[in-house]
Amino acid sequence: MTDWIASPLEWLQNYQLNLLFSAVVVVVYFIIRRIVLPKLEAYVERDNLNQQTFRSALFTFSLLSAVVALGILLLIWGINIRELLAVSTGIMALTGVALFATWSILSNVTAFFILLSHQSYRRGNYIRVIDVDNYIEGYISEINMFNTILITEDRETVVYPNNLLTARATIINPRDRKRPIGKIEDFRKTETSVDGGLNDKD
Known part of the structure; x- marks a missing residue:
């Protein structure tokens, strides 16, 4: 019985920093969602757009923010930093080209959020x-x-x-x-x- 109690306590002691940083990431993730999502909805209502536009913006933002949060959590829990940096650099380069190059289809998604937040395009x-x-x-x-x-x-x-x-x-x-x-x-x-x-x- 003592060993059963000691093992989790030892694990918690060894990984307390990991747990702390993970908790911070999760809290920040939900705070950002709580701040950004009402603003997206306000932009949609201000520009008289339909709810389908809000749902599309909500899904895209949720997906991107979840991927970023997951990547940070993987880094916290011991993924090899060099390998992660190599992979993340490649992913960021591809994502940057995909989201901002004018010839890329995905750059329309980036432009969507720009137009959504711009009052002139109502x-x-x-x-x-x-x-x-x-x-x-x-x-x-x-x-x-x-x-x-x-x-x-x-x-x-x-x-x-x-x-x-x-x-x-x-x-x-x-x-x-x-x-x-x-x-x-x-x-x-x-x-x-x-x-x-x-x-x-x-």
Whole structure:
């Protein structure tokens, strides 16, 4: 009976720091969830988005935070540091490329959280997205995990990738309305007329 009691006590004594750090990680994990999740819900309500958007954001954030917490716990409980650093460095490099490179599909998820927290991209706003001398414009209908739905004044539905929306110059609620999709030629015409006037004077 004494041995049965002594073994757990010895184990607790040997691993008390591991248990302490693990408890801190778990507490911080739940504190972050308690802080972030209400903010996500507030962003969804502020931008008049549907609950499916909130559920998508909740699932993605929960998954990423759980993976990070699990990785820290594995480090605390004796995973070889060199091996873990080698693996984690590779994973972080791949994750960084996947989440932030514009050609990556997963970068749309990163852009989703940026758009969700940005007050300008609320549902119902009329935006004009400019790509060099091309543009596309319409009302924001919905912001999904991978794309944003725009409704043009011609009642056409445009599915625009989130990562491109955050990487392009965007005019929020422009004063004038152009065609839903087209080229910006006003500057070229202005430059031509100015050049023509100067040549006439010469």
